[in-house]
Amino acid sequence: MLKISVNKLDELFALISSKQTLYIPTDREAGIAEYKKWEQGMKLSNALNTVRSAKDFFFPQTENLVDFKMDGKNIEIIDIREESEDFVIFGVRACDARSFTILDKVFLVEPVDSYYKNRRDHGTVVTMACTRPAETCFCGVFGIDATEQAMLSATMTVKTSFSRLTTKRVRSL
Amino acid sequence: MQETMIKRAKELLADGTVSRVIGWKKGEFGYDSTPAVFETAEELDRDFVFDDFTASNVSKYLVKESRKDGKILAFLKPCDTYSFNQLIKEHRVIRENVYIIGIPGGPKLDVEKIKAKGITGILNKKNENYTLKIETLYGTETMMFYEAICGKCQDCKSKKHVIYDELIGEDGDVLDSSRFDMVEKLENMTAQERFDFWREQLSKCIRCNACRNVCPACTCEKCVFDNPKSGIENKAPSDSFEENMFHIIRAFHVAGRCTDCGECSRVCPQNIPLHLLNRKFIKDINELYGEYQAGADLTSKSPLTDYDTNDCEPSIVHERGVE
Numbered sequence: 251m252l253k254i255s256v257n258k259l260d261e262l263f264a265l266i267s268s269k270q271t272l273y274i275p276t277d278r279e280a281g282i283a284e285y286k287k288w289e290q291g292m293k294l295s296n297a298l299n300t301v302r303s304a305k306d307f308f309f310p311q312t313e314n315l316v317d318f319k320m321d322g323k324n325i326e327i328i329d330i331r332e333e334s335e336d337f338v339i340f341g342v343r344a345c346d347a348r349s350f351t352i353l354d355k356v357f358l359v360e361p362v363d364s365y366y367k368n369r370r371d372h373g374t375v376v377t378m379a380c381t382r383p384a385e386t387c388f389c390g391v392f393g394i395d396a397t398e399q400a401m402l403s404a405t406m407t408v409k410t411s412f413s414r415l416t417t418k419r420v421r422s423l
Numbered sequence: 424m425q426e427t428m429i430k431r432a433k434e435l436l437a438d439g440t441v442s443r444v445i446g447w448k449k450g451e452f453g454y455d456s457t458p459a460v461f462e463t464a465e466e467l468d469r470d471f472v473f474d475d476f477t478a479s480n481v482s483k484y485l486v487k488e489s490r491k492d493g494k495i496l497a498f499l500k501p502c503d504t505y506s507f508n509q510l511i512k513e514h515r516v517i518r519e520n521v522y523i524i525g526i527p528g529g530p531k532l533d534v535e536k537i538k539a540k541g542i543t544g545i546l547n548k549k550n551e552n553y554t555l556k557i558e559t560l561y562g563t564e565t566m567m568f569y570e571a572i573c574g575k576c577q578d579c580k581s582k583k584h585v586i587y588d589e590l591i592g593e594d595g596d597v598l599d600s601s602r603f604d605m606v607e608k609l610e611n612m613t614a615q616e617r618f619d620f621w622r623e624q625l626s627k628c629i630r631c632n633a634c635r636n637v638c639p640a641c642t643c644e645k646c647v648f649d650n651p652k653s654g655i656e657n658k659a660p661s662d663s664f665e666e667n668m669f670h671i672i673r674a675f676h677v678a679g680r681c682t683d684c685g686e687c688s689r690v691c692p693q694n695i696p697l698h699l700l701n702r703k704f705i706k707d708i709n710e711l712y713g714e715y716q717a718g719a720d721l722t723s724k725s726p727l728t729d730y731d732t733n734d735c736e737p738s739i740v741h742e743r744g745v746e
Contacts, residue, residue, distance in 0.1 A: 278627075281539055282694070298543070301693060302629060311659045385452055385544050385560055 263288050263340070270374070271337040273307070275300045285339065294341060298384055304342045305349055308369045309357070315365070331364065334372040341378045345387070348394045350375065424527065425473040427591055428498060431524065432471070433464045435496050441522050442493030445484055447477040453547030453558075454534040458484055460495070473498070475550065478531035478573050480686050482506035482516075483639040489520040497521055501528040501595060502575070504585045505682040505718030506639035511586075512721060513680070515642045525584035527592040529576035533689065536571045575685020575698065578602035585719055602683065606702045621700075625667040627693040630659050634670075634687040634697055640677035640717075647672070670700060678704045679727035682718040711735040 254262060266272045272288040275295040283295035284302060317328040354370070357363035383389070432444045448459035448470040456477045461467045480503045488495050499507060504525060510516045537545060537557060544560030553568040580602055582595025609617055635641045635648075647653040648669065660666045683705060687697040708715055712726035712734055726734070 279694075281541075312661050314661075382543060382561070385546055 259294060260290075263292075263294075264290065266338055266340070271335055273337065273339045275341045288340075298380065298382070298387075299343050299346070303346045303349070304339050304375070305346065305353070307337070307339055307373055308350065308366060309353055313365065331368065334368045336372045336374075338374045338376060340376045342375050343380060344377055344394050345389050345392075347375055347377045348392070424592070425471070428473055428524070428526065429467050429471050431591065432461070432467055432496055435522065436464060436467075440494065441496040443488070443491075444471075444496040445481050445488060446498050447472050447479065447481075452545065454532075454537075454545060460484075460488065473526070475532040475548075476534065478529065478533070478576070478689060480506055480637075480639065480684050482510060482684075483637065483642070485516045485521055486510065486642055489517040491520075494520050494522055496524065498524050498526045499584070499587065500526055501582050501584050502579075502682070502684045504587065505581070505716070506684050507718070508586050508721055509680060509682050509718035510639060510642070512718075513642070523587045523589075525587035525590040525592075525594065528582050528595070529579065530572045531576050532568075532571045533573040534571075535694070536573070537566065540566055540570065542566070573685075574688055574696075578685075580683060580716075586721075602702060603706050605696075605699055606706050609699065609703070622663075622667065624695050625670055626663050627695055628666055628670065629693060630666070630669065631692060633690040633692065635673060637686045637690045638673075638677065639682070639684065639686075640680045641673070647676075670695075670697065674700045674704055677701065679708055679715070679725035680717050681705065682716070711739060 263272060263274065267288050273285045274288050274292065275283045275297065276286050276292050277295045277297065278284050281297055283297035283300045285300055285304060285306070286292065314330060317330050319326040319328065350370075353366070357366040358370070380387070380389075389395075428446070432446070435441045436444065442462070444461045444467065446459065446461065447456040448461075449455070449472045450457055454476045456472050456474070456479075458479050458481045459470065461471060480500075481497055482499065482503050483506070485495070485497055485507065497507075504523070507516065507521075507523065511518050532548075532555075534545060537548075537555075542557055542559060542564045545557060546560065547558045549556045549558070550568060555566050555568055555571060557564045557566065578600050579598055580600045581597040583597050584590060584594055609620065612620065632648075635646065647655055648657060650656055655668075655672065657665070657669075660669075678701075681701045681704065683698065683702060685698050687701070688695070691697060705715075705717075708726055712731070715723070715726050717725065
């Protein structure tokens, strides 16, 4: 279990961001949080969850699958897939993180969805445990536990943030 | 009031005037009421609710409900009656199959306003002399009643019921509301500021379509956005500008028919002030074609589907459109 003081969180973000693209939940307006690419000065949101879930990082609502060129009756299919860059999503809640395992069951079995797999292989998920659930939370009903779901999990108390490393991938960060 | 309504509904069910009742029922939490249809007195006693959180307009459900067998009793607040009138004019509801009881209007409360104050884990609330005592998972919190008032109720345009078969409580008057104030503010911005405002607001849209689904003016059986032949069919456009067009197109489609019931903004999960778009259209129609309130009566035609020699000339588009 590693500990880091909450005042040093910005330094941690800066450090992660220097190695890979980092996304954190940040407030758009009071209480409405969304994932944004981290920039110096960006504050981690206190909201219980973002309005749009972290699923967007692996399974976006729309994406370009393929390009094609028509030349009379000839169709030239252009593969626009490219290797995704490595990225880190910080502050994902357990409920959203659990959804990734369900999506994996759909997209990572034969035939494997290469678009999804590409993003999933390059993304590192850092979850944040919830300390003040809402009346609408359902993690308990589904047996979701904050610390099991991700490659790296964190809990935030007023002064310090605890994190537990669970895979080798994180050590490389 | 809730008791009076339940009692009257039971009477009308018992004497056979109606065979069903549409109202609201409690959800899982105190603030969570949803429209519901009741068929027996037992259901009414068990589930019917009418309180500070029953802000939803049930008129639109009557489009389907009035086409079923038997007569249905509907409880309509003043703003809801305007929507119902408009639906009658458009032949979307069968008037004979609906028995309307006019009930007092708001102000209703919006749980999102309570949450915006940082109060979480909300279970229920008590109103003590216009101070709200909110029971949460984490203890009791307080806030002023007026701070939690639903956005649409803040600019109430009328406490008058424009259609009903009977009334519970008093009828009110058309009010002198400040509902166009924010629209004027937007009009006074420069074109760039206004463009930026709307781009920012509309980019929050997640295309949940709640605004379209709740709108009493949107009753097309096949919406253009669901119709592959329309050319604008989409569930989630590939770029945000195309996304914004959903709202602008919808505003045009309801123009002249929107009664300003405020439901669109109330249901938006992203707090987009859609009512401002629709109000701008209403304000423009008032200025270009003369004062018109959709749904105020059963005979007047919408200015956009009716010609009068006093209508503005087409050149108005050029005059106003150029900054």
